[in-house]
Amino acid sequence: MVTNPGTHFVEKTPKLRFDRVDMVFHRPNQAPAQILRSISFDVGEGEFLCLLGPSGCGKSTILNIAAGLIRPSAGTVTAGSRVVSGPGRDRGVVFQEYALFPWLTVRENVVLGAKPERGKVDDAKVDHFLTVTGMYEHRNKYPRELSGGMKQRAAIARTLANDPEIILMDEPFGALDPYTREALQDQLIELWSASRKTILFVTHSVEEAAYLAGTVILLKAHPGELKAVVRNEVAWPRERASDELIGIERAIRSVERS
Amino acid sequence: MRIYKICTLVLFIAAWQALDLLNSDLKFYNALLFPSPLDIAGRAAELWSTGALQNHILASVTRVFLGVLIAFPPAVVLGIGIARSRIVEVVFEPLIELVRPIPPLAVLPMFILWFGIGELSKLMFIAFAAFYVILTTVMLSAANIDVVLVRAARTLGIGGWRFYREIVFPAVSPDLFVGVRLGLSAGFVVIVASEFIAADVGLGYMINYARAFFRVSDMFVGALTIGLIGYGVNVALVAIERRLFSWRGGDER
Numbered sequence: 001m002v003t004n005p006g007t008h009f010v011e012k013t014p015k016l017r018f019d020r021v022d023m024v025f026h027r028p029n030q031a032p033a034q035i036l037r038s039i040s041f042d043v044g045e046g047e048f049l050c051l052l053g054p055s056g057c058g059k060s061t062i063l064n065i066a067a068g069l070i071r072p073s074a075g076t077v078t079a080g081s082r083v084v085s086g087p088g089r090d091r092g093v094v095f096q097e098y099a100l101f102p103w104l105t106v107r108e109n110v111v112l113g114a115k116p117e118r119g120k121v122d123d124a125k126v127d128h129f130l131t132v133t134g135m136y137e138h139r140n141k142y143p144r145e146l147s148g149g150m151k152q153r154a155a156i157a158r159t160l161a162n163d164p165e166i167i168l169m170d171e172p173f174g175a176l177d178p179y180t181r182e183a184l185q186d187q188l189i190e191l192w193s194a195s196r197k198t199i200l201f202v203t204h205s206v207e208e209a210a211y212l213a214g215t216v217i218l219l220k221a222h223p224g225e226l227k228a229v230v231r232n233e234v235a236w237p238r239e240r241a242s243d244e245l246i247g248i249e250r251a252i253r254s255v256e257r258s
Numbered sequence: 259m260r261i262y263k264i265c266t267l268v269l270f271i272a273a274w275q276a277l278d279l280l281n282s283d284l285k286f287y288n289a290l291l292f293p294s295p296l297d298i299a300g301r302a303a304e305l306w307s308t309g310a311l312q313n314h315i316l317a318s319v320t321r322v323f324l325g326v327l328i329a330f331p332p333a334v335v336l337g338i339g340i341a342r343s344r345i346v347e348v349v350f351e352p353l354i355e356l357v358r359p360i361p362p363l364a365v366l367p368m369f370i371l372w373f374g375i376g377e378l379s380k381l382m383f384i385a386f387a388a389f390y391v392i393l394t395t396v397m398l399s400a401a402n403i404d405v406v407l408v409r410a411a412r413t414l415g416i417g418g419w420r421f422y423r424e425i426v427f428p429a430v431s432p433d434l435f436v437g438v439r440l441g442l443s444a445g446f447v448v449i450v451a452s453e454f455i456a457a458d459v460g461l462g463y464m465i466n467y468a469r470a471f472f473r474v475s476d477m478f479v480g481a482l483t484i485g486l487i488g489y490g491v492n493v494a495l496v497a498i499e500r501r502l503f504s505w506r507g508g509d510e511r
Contacts, residue, residue: 093409102506103431143505
């Protein structure tokens, strides 16, 4: 079932393109802070791309720009064939803080994601995404009754139900314990290989990037700039701590040190 | 903890009664001006048995609730509007903030001229006092909606009226309840003043009437009744609030 995306999904027109994107924050009575400098990269259709870098490298800013939540100071971002000018249903976001609506049950949260512009909510679709994320039995619970891992599963179900073409994930497993994190990583890979969504995934964990990504983009901080691109052609199913993946981690770390 | 609090309250009342007992021999103050708890309780029972007290309570409570009901819709709409829309903020905030520091009592004479000496001026007066309390609560609440939730809504394609209906309104609803609670408290604070002027029923009227006839016990009955009602309404609303908004509150795990 699981195949290597790196070899199968080399596209001419990328699903998401950053073209010389700058981000400068202007603060009163202070020198302007350059957060991002000339960021350019492509994410191909069906690709799983990780942005990896230390805190302060602006990786979350890149994600927010891709989501259309903030506007870049210069440069353009293109999603599909359209220039990004604001948030849109073609780009779903999974936040580190889960961002579930606390007044809604898990199912109601997913329904909100599944709600079309007009017309009725497809109940079968809602139940499908609750099932594939393993949240079906917890569908009637409120977010406060859930563990961190379950909250993030529900948030992923909600994003999937919104049927975006690109999923933007901002350190989604950063607040979870290592066991839960690994379980959710595996679940995400299953969902990704079944749906073939394009994923842009922000992390500061080398292991996570090496395990998940087909392409790892390394960033450096102050200002945030692209440092290197590491291709990860290791075939799925991947085995954690296998020699191949450790080789990828080593390659990443050697670039980080240089 | 609670039992101790009740004990201290009972002790205070007992001490007050003891003071009266001491005074009946020594006469170091005029007992007419400062009745004992038993005097007040006796007077309350009398007023209750004639049905007079119930009438006053009903009149005052109705006025407070109606006044808050009038204040509620504009306070909620403007509170959310000022917090979340720049246009609404620019248009309405300066006027609202300019009028805010005016004590409600200062506008009561105007209200009587505008709305007559009957019920309407009293209701508008209470509404005026409650409006600002509700407005402020809703405004703060709507301004402090978790930015991550707002972002999540936007990325899910929830915009326009749907954003207000499905995100803002439920997000502020628990605080809306708090606003109503504080609005009612404000109403019970100002009700007496409006009933001092040209009323023929109500607890404020009862207090003012008792003053004319030098019935200090009646004044105490009126004042304490307002206190008890205000306290009772608050306790009841807090209980409803907990039940209604159980989704709120910290993580259970």
